[in-house]
Amino acid sequence: MQKFTTIESTVVPLPVENIDTDQIIPARFLKATTREGFGNNLFRDWRYDEKGYPKKDFILNNSEYTGSILVSGKNFGCGSSREHAAWAIQDYGFKVVVSSFFADIFKNNALNNGVLPVEISEKFLKEINEQVEKNKQSRLIVNLEQQTLTIKDTGVFQKFDINPYKKICFLNGYDDIDYLLSIKDEITTYEKQSNYLSLLK
Amino acid sequence: MKTLFEKIWDAHVVTKVKDGPEVVYIDKHLIHEVTSPQAFSGLEKKGIPVFRPQNTLATADHNVPTLNQHLPIKDPLSKFQVDTLTENCTKYGIKLFGLGHPFQGIVHVIGPELGVTLPGMTIVCGDSHTSTHGAFGAIAFGIGTSEVEQVFATQCILQNKPKTMKIEINGKLAKGVLSKDIILYIISRISSSGGSGYFVEFTGSAIRNLSMEARMTICNMSIEMGARGGLIAPDETTFNYIQGREFAPKDEQFVRAVNYWKSLGSDPGAKFDKTHIFDAGDIEPMITYGTNPGMGIKISGNIPTEALIEDPSEKISFTKSITYMGLQAGECLLGKKVNYIFIGSCTNSRIEDLRLVAQFVKGKKKASHIKALIVPGSKQVQKQAIAEGLDKILSEAGFELRQPGCSACLGMNEDKVPAGEYCISTSNRNFEGRQGPGARTFLASPLTAAASAITGYITDIRTFTD
Numbered sequence A: 001m002q003k004f005t006t007i008e009s010t011v012v013p014l015p016v017e018n019i020d021t022d023q024i025i026p027a028r029f030l031k032a033t034t035r036e037g038f039g040n041n042l043f044r045d046w047r048y049d050e051k052g053y054p055k056k057d058f059i060l061n062n063s064e065y066t067g068s069i070l071v072s073g074k075n076f077g078c079g080s081s082r083e084h085a086a087w088a089i090q091d092y093g094f095k096v097v098v099s100s101f102f103a104d105i106f107k108n109n110a111l112n113n114g115v116l117p118v119e120i121s122e123k124f125l126k127e128i129n130e131q132v133e134k135n136k137q138s139r140l141i142v143n144l145e146q147q148t149l150t151i152k153d154t155g156v157f158q159k160f161d162i163n164p165y166k167k168i169c170f171l172n173g174y175d176d177i178d179y180l181l182s183i184k185d186e187i188t189t190y191e192k193q194s195n196y197l198s199l200l201k
Numbered sequence B: 001m002k003t004l005f006e007k008i009w010d011a012h013v014v015t016k017v018k019d020g021p022e023v024v025y026i027d028k029h030l031i032h033e034v035t036s037p038q039a040f041s042g043l044e045k046k047g048i049p050v051f052r053p054q055n056t057l058a059t060a061d062h063n064v065p066t067l068n069q070h071l072p073i074k075d076p077l078s079k080f081q082v083d084t085l086t087e088n089c090t091k092y093g094i095k096l097f098g099l100g101h102p103f104q105g106i107v108h109v110i111g112p113e114l115g116v117t118l119p120g121m122t123i124v125c126g127d128s129h130t131s132t133h134g135a136f137g138a139i140a141f142g143i144g145t146s147e148v149e150q151v152f153a154t155q156c157i158l159q160n161k162p163k164t165m166k167i168e169i170n171g172k173l174a175k176g177v178l179s180k181d182i183i184l185y186i187i188s189r190i191s192s193s194g195g196s197g198y199f200v201e202f203t204g205s206a207i208r209n210l211s212m213e214a215r216m217t218i219c220n221m222s223i224e225m226g227a228r229g230g231l232i233a234p235d236e237t238t239f240n241y242i243q244g245r246e247f248a249p250k251d252e253q254f255v256r257a258v259n260y261w262k263s264l265g266s267d268p269g270a271k272f273d274k275t276h277i278f279d280a281g282d283i284e285p286m287i288t289y290g291t292n293p294g295m296g297i298k299i300s301g302n303i304p305t306e307a308l309i310e311d312p313s314e315k316i317s318f319t320k321s322i323t324y325m326g327l328q329a330g331e332c333l334l335g336k337k338v339n340y341i342f343i344g345s346c347t348n349s350r351i352e353d354l355r356l357v358a359q360f361v362k363g364k365k366k367a368s369h370i371k372a373l374i375v376p377g378s379k380q381v382q383k384q385a386i387a388e389g390l391d392k393i394l395s396e397a398g399f400e401l402r403q404p405g406c407s408a409c410l411g412m413n414e415d416k417v418p419a420g421e422y423c424i425s426t427s428n429r430n431f432e433g434r435q436g437p438g439a440r441t442f443l444a445s446p447l448t449a450a451a452s453a454i455t456g457y458i459t460d461i462r463t464f465t466d
């Protein structure tokens, strides 16, 4: 995983609630056996019509909105556990997703792929959307060290939560698997002591 | 005093990361062709083996055809993905019930029916409906592919301990109401994100009276209210179901296991972070009208009107949703014409579901415009259905009994619902395009699906049973 520092960027607003991972990446694109290339099909059915032409009214097809921060409605990433959703978002070029609420599995998947889910209040989310409506070039600043999300134009900011362990992982570019591999002895000891495992042996 | 969830969780914590998540040991890891290849290639890149290959079980289900499974898969991408699973399993020494194997089937159907799923276990799979296995009193939940790789490498994953929720349903179910209606009802009441951050224990007399199959339907859809998973305390129904299954503990070991399993139930007075109590008598056959499983109504009821929705952003989502579905706010769905019926998926494709449907359609005929697909959850279910003569009853009624797989639940194979068409589906998700681009899904119980197949429009099963 890449180290994550401060990010300042314009945003792509997608104020829809309950965006499920089937919308982020439809099932028919899950036939790949590698992690790359999913960005092309990010939000496929919202982004392209049946013939494969870009739908004009969809935000990703509007060149006025660009940047590495996606701002979405609440309960983002619900539904299927497909990590392909996080891969698609990352591959497309987003480094941060902002929402007032993330579904559990998606949040984990994003964190495991260097995409930072930033959870803020409904009120602040609304404020961001209003600001972007006023000025499409508005920028957000994500400071992970300070755990703040700031609207650059106004200077208004909000603190966000992140698990301290995950924060260290992000700042240093560590993966969970490195940690787990480092405690293999403890895992083996657990296996020897577990009553349940011995019961089933 | 501990809850069922806490007892199992505490017994599986290897250690805790300082200021971070806990390291949870996984007893059973289930894998399938779609979410495993990138995990295997991760291992390969790092040059590490699978730590405990005997604790992982594989099957091919998401991406397989439901016709002519003896022939090579036609779609080259699907074929490559299924072949990759076979290669990886051979290479890493993992047991695989692949296409053609007598134990092949949807991963959440075969685990229980083979006696692989047991009470007290921790079970994960790269699939959100892993929650199904919670019906046995196991902690079972879906994970992403990075986590699949972690389990391969260390048999553990990092998890923050979820909060606990109790959902109690008491009383007797009315005629024509199935466990699918119970769970659709619960989700409609607490919303598709109402369970977020929680592990849910389902209790109460209505749950205790359910069969294992019916309990699995409930736990299966606990993810649809945003919960990490759902579980039900093991009891005699559970033990009877497990006894004698292929990989279940036998003889002395079974007796010892049952003794342990009996100790797992939540202690009286154990504290939950949240509790909901419902009355089974309030539950009617349910149907969804929108594009998330929380958008459900009593089949005889009306779609809400916008005026009833307070939150402005919810209003936008609601309008977007019913526009996609081609429906009107305030409309009643009874009598609406549908062209497709899908009975299958890890929610409702077990032998009990097929029996119910067969019993109901026996001697009846589906409406001529209906295409009715029945996809059994596993080879064993299919075999049992044929042994009981259900296949004949179904085909005489005009239903097509296919070969096992996920099929039109997610439309990765050829089984798709065409754009703009309505389908009553016994699966668990009605998302936009879930059953195919532009497809419109109504989620309902197998009985509602069967009754609607006969009439050709959305039908209240109670008008048949009374």
Ligand code: SF4
Binding pocket: B061, B062, B106, B107, B108, B127, B129, B345, B346, B347, B405, B406, B409, B410, B427, B428
């Ligand atoms: S049947 Fe549907 S929900 Fe179940 S595992 Fe397959 S794709 Fe997922």
